[in-house]
Amino acid sequence: MTEGRKVAKETFEEALAQLEEVVAKLEDENVGLEEAIKLFERGVKLARRCREQLSAVERRVEQLLAEAPEGGEPQTAPFVPEEG
Amino acid sequence: MSAQIFGVGELIRQVNAALAGAFSGVWVRGELSGVKIAGSGHRYFQIKDAEGTLSCAMWAARADRLRFKLTDGLAVLLYGSLEVYPQRGSLQLIVAEVRPEGIGELQLAFEQLKAKLEGEGLFARERKRPMPALPLRVGVVTSPSGAAIRDVLKVLSRWERLAVLLAPVRVQGRGAEGEIAQALGRLGRAGLVDVILLVRGGGSLEDLWAFNEEMVARAIAASPVPVISGVGHEVDVSIADFVADIRAATPTQAAELVVAQLERQERHVAEQFLHLTTALQRRLERLRLRLEVLAGARGLSRVPARLRALDERLTRLAALAPLLRRVVTVRHRRLDGLVSRLYRWPVRFGAPRRRELVTARLSVAAERLRSLVQRRALLLAGAERTLAALSPVAVLQRGYSITWNEGCETPLRSPSETSAGSRLRTRLAGGEIRSLVLGGGGVQGSLFDAPDDRCGEEEAQG
Numbered sequence: 001m002t003e004g005r006k007v008a009k010e011t012f013e014e015a016l017a018q019l020e021e022v023v024a025k026l027e028d029e030n031v032g033l034e035e036a037i038k039l040f041e042r043g044v045k046l047a048r049r050c051r052e053q054l055s056a057v058e059r060r061v062e063q064l065l066a067e068a069p070e071g072g073e074p075q076t077a078p079f080v081p082e083e084g
Numbered sequence: 085m086s087a088q089i090f091g092v093g094e095l096i097r098q099v100n101a102a103l104a105g106a107f108s109g110v111w112v113r114g115e116l117s118g119v120k121i122a123g124s125g126h127r128y129f130q131i132k133d134a135e136g137t138l139s140c141a142m143w144a145a146r147a148d149r150l151r152f153k154l155t156d157g158l159a160v161l162l163y164g165s166l167e168v169y170p171q172r173g174s175l176q177l178i179v180a181e182v183r184p185e186g187i188g189e190l191q192l193a194f195e196q197l198k199a200k201l202e203g204e205g206l207f208a209r210e211r212k213r214p215m216p217a218l219p220l221r222v223g224v225v226t227s228p229s230g231a232a233i234r235d236v237l238k239v240l241s242r243w244e245r246l247a248v249l250l251a252p253v254r255v256q257g258r259g260a261e262g263e264i265a266q267a268l269g270r271l272g273r274a275g276l277v278d279v280i281l282l283v284r285g286g287g288s289l290e291d292l293w294a295f296n297e298e299m300v301a302r303a304i305a306a307s308p309v310p311v312i313s314g315v316g317h318e319v320d321v322s323i324a325d326f327v328a329d330i331r332a333a334t335p336t337q338a339a340e341l342v343v344a345q346l347e348r349q350e351r352h353v354a355e356q357f358l359h360l361t362t363a364l365q366r367r368l369e370r371l372r373l374r375l376e377v378l379a380g381a382r383g384l385s386r387v388p389a390r391l392r393a394l395d396e397r398l399t400r401l402a403a404l405a406p407l408l409r410r411v412v413t414v415r416h417r418r419l420d421g422l423v424s425r426l427y428r429w430p431v432r433f434g435a436p437r438r439r440e441l442v443t444a445r446l447s448v449a450a451e452r453l454r455s456l457v458q459r460r461a462l463l464l465a466g467a468e469r470t471l472a473a474l475s476p477v478a479v480l481q482r483g484y485s486i487t488w489n490e491g492c493e494t495p496l497r498s499p500s501e502t503s504a505g506s507r508l509r510t511r512l513a514g515g516e517i518r519s520l521v522l523g524g525g526g527v528q529g530s531l532f533d534a535p536d537d538r539c540g541e542e543e544a545q546g
Binding site: 012013016019020022023026027029033036037040043044047050051053054055056057058059060061062063064073074076079081082 | 217218220221228229233234237244245246247248249250251252267270271274276346349350352353356357359360361363364367370
C-alpha cells in the first residue's frame, strides 16, 4: 500500500512534466496536424491524471498508537481534537 | 602548654571540619578555565578572577543535569563547599550548582547548542529538502490536546482530500524531547507520510524548551521525510527551526505551506491545460486559413480524400468537447469552492483574483474550443463540397500537374519522396510526360501543410 502511494506520487510529477512537454510540442508550429491532435488528446489524459493525483488520498485524520510490536505495522486510530 | 602534634590526614580532617563550618555553601564569582571531563564524567576546572585561582570539582550526577556546557572563559557564579583534597593537600570547591552570569541559563544552552550544530553543518542550506511535490499525507508531531493541532487541522481541511496522521506527544516537561524525537523517527521511518509538521503553540522559553534539545534537533536532521517546524509565535526561534527543512513562524503557517503547495500544483495543472487548449485552437485557426487557400486554388482529387480524413479527425475532436466540458465543469466546482474559501482568507494571501482569472480563462477557452471545433466541422463540409465540384481535369487545364514516381500510385507531395536518378511520370492536361530527377530533395513539408511558394518549386522538378 505504501509502495503503491509512492508510485502514485511519482506519477504526478511525471505526468506534470509530460504534460508540460506535450504543451511545448503542441505550441511548436512545425508539428503536423494529426500529431497535434494526438498530442492534444494525450495532454487531456495527462491533465486528468494529474488532477486525479491531486486527490489521490482519502480524507482522514488519524493518530499513531503506541509503538507497534517489533517489525509490525504501526497502528493508527481515528483522531478527533478536543474542543477548546 | 604543649604543642599538639597531628598526623597529616588528621590535620586535613580537622581543617575540613573547620571549612565545613565556615565555607560549606558559598557563592563564588569568576571565570572558568581548564575545564576537563574525566572518564568518570566528573568535571574538573578552575575558577579565577584577577586576584586568585581556585580548583573546582563537579561530580557527574550534578554536572549532567546542566543544560549548558561548561566552557573556558564562561563567566559564572558557583555554589558549593570548600574542602582540602587529602591526597594532594590542595584546596578545592566541590561545586553543586553553576549559574551563567549576564545571560540566562537557557539562553546560554541555546547559544551553545546552536553553535555546536551549526559547526556540524546541520543548518546548512544544502541539507534542506524542498516541500514534496504532492504533500497529501501529512504527519503532525504535537500534543493531541493543544491549540496547535486544532490550528493545523483547521487549515489542512481547506484541501478536500488529505490524510493527516498525528503522532501524539507531550510538548513540554521533562522527557518531552524524547517523545518528540521518537515520534519523528516513527513517522519518518515507516514511510507513512510525505511531510512532517513539528508544531507547538506559544509559551515561555521554558515551555518551548523541548524544541531546543539536541535530541530533537538530531531527530529532525535524521528524518527521511522533510520536516516543517512551526513552534510558538512569530518571535520565537528554536533550534528545531534551524534544523527543520522548512521553518514556519507558527503551526497555522506550517499547515498553510502544505495547502499552498497543493494549490500551486493544482493551478499549475490548470494552466498547462489552458495552454494545451489554446495551442490546439491556434493550430485549428491556421488550418482554417490553409483550407480556404486550398479550396480556392486546388481541386486535385486526393485533396478531398485527405480532407475527409481530416474531417473524421475533427469529428473525433468534436466528440472530445463534451469531455472537455466535463473536465472544466468539475474544475469549476472545485475552484468555486476554493474561491469562496479564499474570500475568507486574509488579504495577504491575495490569491482569489488570480484563481478566478484562471477559472474564467479555462472555461472561456474550453467553450471557444468547442464552438471552434463545430464551426470547423461545418467549414470542412463546405470546403469538401466545393472541392468535389472542381474537376481535377479543370484544374489541370489551369496549368497544374500531378507527378508520381514511376510505378507508384501515390502522387508526390514533397521533393523528399523522390531522389536524384528516379524516374517520374507527370500528368498534364494534354497528356503524360516522363522525366528523370537531377536533384532536389531535402525540402521538408508537404503540399498540404505548406500550400505556398514551395508548390512551384516542387512542380518545377516534375
